[in-house]
Amino acid sequence: MNDSSRATGRLGPTRSQLSWFLLFRLVVITLFLGGAILYQLGLRAPHPQTAVDYLFWLVGLSYAQALFSAAVLRKIQHFKVFTQVQITWDLFFVTSLIYLSGGIESIYSFLYILVIISSALLLTRRDSLLVASAASILYGSLLDLQYFGLLPVLPGMYFSDQIDVGTVFYAIFVNVMAFFLTALLSGTLSERLRRSEQALERRQIDYEELENLNRTLLANINSGLLIINPQGRIRLLNAAGSKITGYTLEDVYDRDVREVFPSLGVYEGEFRLVARGEARVGDRYGKVHVIGYDSTHLRDRDERILGLLVTFQDLSHVKLMEEQLKRADRLAAVGRLASGMAHEIRNPLASISGSVQLLMEAGNVSDDDKRLMRIVVREADRLSRLLTDFLLYARPSSPVPEKIDIAALLDELSQLLMADGRFSAIEIHKEYESEVWLDLDRQQFRQALWNLVINGAEAMGGRGALYLGAQAGGLIWVEDSGPGIGADLRQKIFEPFFTTKDSGTGLGLATVHAIVTGHGGEIELEQGRTGGARFVIRLGAG
Structure with a gap:
């Protein structure tokens, strides 16, 4: 690549530009050779028919060259050499046209300017100056040969013998100046145009990069x-x-x-x-x-x-974590109180229950008193169970995981449910494979699942369908066909002592939550297929 090309950053013309150049050349050939033919057919030419024949040959040769160039353009890769060949051809074509149309009397010397402008647009400013020099040499040589009578005269052609030296000098001077001024101006303007195009292209590339960067940032x-x-x-x-x-x-x-x-x-x-x-x-x-x-x-x-x-x-996950932390704080506070209160409450309860039972065995106790005593014993037992659940929730023992088949555990749970009168009108549906192995504390998870099915049975009022399911990967679910749990209660169901049942302690689901989180899992409430509650436990794979 030459210095001018380096300055402009241009390697050569493009295929598209050369295609337009060849099309423009065909238009020029048609206009000006046609004009030359008409000119020679005029009265000013003493032997017009012979000159016209030569022009027709030039037209045919020019069209053939243009068609051949168009065909070659589709296959070549070195456009600069191709362009230089075309410019060289154009110089000789214009020289031939001037020669056939009367030499110094020809009106077509300005076509050299079109060739110079084309070289400036397609090549570099240095190339356009070289083309201007070549045009000056060709035109000057033609006029000098004509002046000295050395210009070959084809049969049937005529050149004027009366040519003044001043006329020849003036014609050469004016045209040569025009050629070089055209080369300088067109070359300068062409280079500025190229720089502007390159600056615009760089700016467009910058905008595309910014747009791509902006799109990437927005997407990621x-x-x-x-x-x-x-x-x-x-x-x-x-x-x-x-x-x-x-x-x-x-x-x-x-x-x-x-x-x-x-x-x-x-x-x-x-x-x-x-x-x-x-x-x-x-x-x-x-x-x-x-x-x-x-x-x-x-x-x-x-x-x-x-x-x-x-x-x-x-922030949904953040809020969920906040609720879990609050629940953990409450659990820790309850746990600290649990150990101190448990014995203080259980011992008096045992004394009250034992004393009342002894009084009931006395023979002089009326039936009304016995009924009241049975109420005291029953409520003492209920309070004792509440303490047991409370201790299990507040101070759960650390899980001792072992690899167990959760499917076998669910089968065992199903058999217990069928033997329990509370589940006599409830259909049990199993949704698990024959074996699903997980790392769990068997006793704790048996308690958690039992609490879930009891909760489902109570929600359905003893009638409906219960679905027990498990999948490999640590997914377990218990679903009932009851009325479901309203959106306003979903944030509270795992809180201790929260219940919607008259006889509930509010510790069943809270205990389930404590067991699941103790295993590093999570439990979520979803809407079941029939609108009931679906509790989904997610654990790590065993």
Whole structure:
């Protein structure tokens, strides 16, 4: 690559540019050779028919060369050499046309200028100067040969014998100056045009890179981004925002933010700036998410407000962790009290129950007194069971995991249920394989599953269907066909002493939660297939 090419960063013309160049050449050939033929057919030529024949041959040769060049252009890869060959051909073509149209009397010397301009556009400024030099040599040589009578005259052609030296000098001087001025101007303008094109191309590449970078950031950032225009219409929702809300950009584009996210409160006829706000937002599937959000103005370089940017994150898991920590704190506090209170309460209860039973054996006790004494014994026993459940919840022993077949444990549980009168009108459905091995504390999980099925039986009122299931990978579920648990109660069901039953202690589900978390798992309440409660336990694989 030459110095000029390095300066412009250009390796040569493109295939598309050369195609347009060949098309332009065909147009010029048609116009100017046709004009030359018409000119020679005029009255000024003493032997017009012979000159026209030569021009026809030149037309045919020019068209053949143009068609051949177009065919070769489809296959070549070195466009610069191809362009130089074409420019060389054009120089000899113009020289031939001037020769056939009268030499110094020809009106077609300006065609050299078109060739010089083409070289400046397709090649470099140095190349255009070389072309201008070649045009000057060819034109000057032609006129000098004609002046000295050395120019070959083809049969049937005529050249004027009366040529003044001043006329020849003037023609050569004017045309040579025109050639070099054209080369300088067109070369300079062409290089400026190339620099402008390259600067524009670099800027377009920069904009494309910025656009790609912006798209990548929007797609991969973990926070949801929402952009609202001054009319309160949604203009952008990124991938993280779509994942949180369940909506795609196509779902919410140009919709009013108050319609899609009414609880955000970032637009009420005008923008509202919020710092560290929280809201409960429902996604398109009906699930409610607790999100934390901030809003700030979008401004242009002139500080004019273009819109509002809302950044938000899903805090549902954070809130769940907070609830778990609060529950753990409560459990720790209860545990500290449990050991001290258990013996202090159990011992008096045992004394009361034993004393009342002895009194009942006396012969002089009336039936009404015996009925009251039985109530005292029954309630003392109930209070003792409550203490047992309380101790199991408040101070659970550390699990001793062993590899057990949870399917066998569920089969054993099913047999116990069929022998229990509370389950006589309940259908038991098994949804597990013959063997599902997990690492669990057998006794603790037997207690947890028993609490879940008892809870389901009580929720169904003793009639319905109970589904017991397990999968490899640590998934266990118990589902009932009862009325389910309302959304307002779901956050409280695992709290100790919370119950909706008149005879419940409120420790059954709390104990289940303590056992599951003690195994490093989690338990969730979902809606069952018939609208009942579905408790799903997720554990690590055994």
